[in-house]
Amino acid sequence: MRSLEELDFNELELIISTVPPQAELKLPSKFLSARPTVFDVVYIPYWTPLLQKAKESGCITIHGRDMLIAQGTQQLEWWTGREAPESDMAKAVVDFTKTF
DSSP: OOOGGGOOGGGOOEEEEOOOGGGOOOOOGGGGTTOOEEEEOOOSSSSOHHHHHHHHTTOOEEEHHHHHHHHHHHHHHHHHSSOOOHHHHHHHHHHHHTTO
16 A cells, blocks of 8 residues: 555546545645546535535536435436436425525
């Protein structure tokens, strides 16, 4: 296993964060220098500090809210065997998360 100091950040392709925004993750800028895809599973707020920093660095960003909608849609289809109303589900999630 290598330490962070030994990593070649130019080869970094993906960052996945499960850290709540309240933890105030301070990701060193060198993590974003190769413009990896940055995924944050947190869905409130939509633009977490990490995703905002990644966007400003030119990275592709994937939001937790989008993952929540995709998971919910797929699970409903698996459980019921019916096509899920994805747009209605997405609207409900967006409306709900706007209240925070």
